[in-house]
Amino acid sequence: MSVQSYLENLSNKLNLKQDEKEKVKKSIDTLSDRLNRYFDDQLKEHFKFGSYTRGTILPRKADPKSDVDYMVIFKNPNNYKPNTLLNYLRNFVNYYYKSSEIYRSHPTIVLELNHIKFELVPAKKDDWGTIYIPSPSSSYEDWMTTDPNAFNQKLTNANVNNSNKIKPLVRLMKYWNRENGSYLSSYQLENWIVENYYWGCNNLKDYLYSTFEKLTYNYNDPQGYKDKVDRAKKIIKKTKEYEADNMPYSAESEIKKLFPDF
Structure with a gap:
């Protein structure tokens, strides 16, 4: 198998399979129905967002922390602060999901089921349609x-303009990030990939090589992350050398150090 074939096969495995999609969809539909019943007319709207809606979420087998972001927009006529709305959501999940793992991770309530994890984000919306969510705990402001x-549209456009290579590339890079401690946030990584240029790239392997060659770190980043980036660059360089020397099996073995099968 060539490096290209291996990466394509792995990227396909990193896509949610139909049975997992159906389980997640059923859980989302159940969550939506229960929110409507529990809060009745207290909500303006609620919906899924994030990597699940973009088609870049990883299966649980590849990332046990894989989750679906779900926004719950309260009418909030009394202008309650985020903590109050977070407590509303915690009471809701405690009511319907008593046997599941539930915990608070500012600014969300995390609901962990057997096959998927939800991050419930409380929000409010003003008369002009602007949505506000809780600010980070380090911020002086309550809302942002x-x-x-x-x-979503930005990623879709980039994917179309790059022969549908961006979403497979994102899944591979998220898998690498997960295997190396998840130092980069999912959004941070996806946004960086979308904003890159990929001149001369024709296949998934080219896109991956280009991405790692562009990957850098800041002076203040943890040394452990710097070491992992340096290691990745060395592996990519060695893989390319094996390919140039017409040693496909050695090249495949080398790239697996960076992207082990699962």
């Missing part, structure tokens, strides 16, 4: 603005 699905 967001446009939760704005990035």
